[in-house]
Amino acid sequence: MTETFYKQDAIIVAEKLLGKILFRIFDDGSVSKYIITETEAYLGEEDEACHAHKGRTARTEIMYSEGGKVYVYLIYGMYWMLNVVTGEVNNPQAVLIRGVDNIIGSGKVGRELKIDKTFYGEDLLTSKRIFIENAPSTKEFYTAPRVGIDYASPKWRDKNWRFTLKINPLFEQTIK
Numbered sequence: 001m002t003e004t005f006y007k008q009d010a011i012i013v014a015e016k017l018l019g020k021i022l023f024r025i026f027d028d029g030s031v032s033k034y035i036i037t038e039t040e041a042y043l044g045e046e047d048e049a050c051h052a053h054k055g056r057t058a059r060t061e062i063m064y065s066e067g068g069k070v071y072v073y074l075i076y077g078m079y080w081m082l083n084v085v086t087g088e089v090n091n092p093q094a095v096l097i098r099g100v101d102n103i104i105g106s107g108k109v110g111r112e113l114k115i116d117k118t119f120y121g122e123d124l125l126t127s128k129r130i131f132i133e134n135a136p137s138t139k140e141f142y143t144a145p146r147v148g149i150d151y152a153s154p155k156w157r158d159k160n161w162r163f164t165l166k167i168n169p170l171f172e173q174t175i176k
Contacts, residue, residue, distance in 0.1 A: 001132050003125060006067030006086055010093035011161060013067070013086040014041035017132070018141050018165040022100055024113050025129045034112075035135070038099030040146045041161040042083075044092050048152035052092035062121045063092035070122040070130065072115055079107030080115040084124065084132075098162065140166040 001020070006013065022034045042050035051073070052060045062071050063085055071083040071094050087093040098106045100113075109115075113130070124131050143160040150157065 001068075001124065001134065003066070003068055006084065006124070007088055008067070008086060010041040010043050010086045010095050013084065014039040014095040014161065014163050015141065017084070017095060017097075018163055019135050019137065021133045021135050022097070022113075023131050023133065026114060034100035034103075035165070036097060036100055036132070037165045037167065038097075038104065039163050040096040040098055041163075042094050042096065043161075044087075048156040049146060049149035050092070050094070056092075060092060063094055064090050065121075067093075068124050070119045070124060070127075072110075072117060072119045074117070075107065080110040080117070080119075081106050082110055082113060082115050082119070099164070142166065 005016070017036050017039050020036050022036055024032050024034070026032070044050060045052050045055065047053060052063050056064055059073060062069050065085060066089050067084075067086040069085040071085050072080050074080055082097045083094040084097065085094050096106055097109055098104070100109055103109055103112050119130065122130060142164045144162045144164065145158050145160060146162045
């Protein structure tokens, strides 16, 4: 992936991340790779479902940096959510990774990847423990409203900014 890729709008990146390969190098040196199968886009301070909606805070600070950084946060005191910061500096956007391979659900993804607070601010272009690489492009995906954002008004809650890859077994075999 390139710096330019991550500087795009979150909606574009959320779609384009589908089918890409997420690499995770664990502390013991083992390497796992996963096909990104589901994402959600969060589009800045105007988006009532985005954490940056309430402005710049210690929690959201990394979202105000240039695209390509990792934004993580803890929910329910036990699940770390993995997000990719997108866009330009001071334009806080992010893409939540909701599914990889057969793992559906952002909490399950964080657990599988052993994500924790130390990933906050990690640079996906230079990291030695997590990064994303290109794969054959795919155009087949579903869109749906984002989940878990009942606090947002219908205008934002009902946007079809969740992207789910239509899995093609032949495509999956070419990547593994």
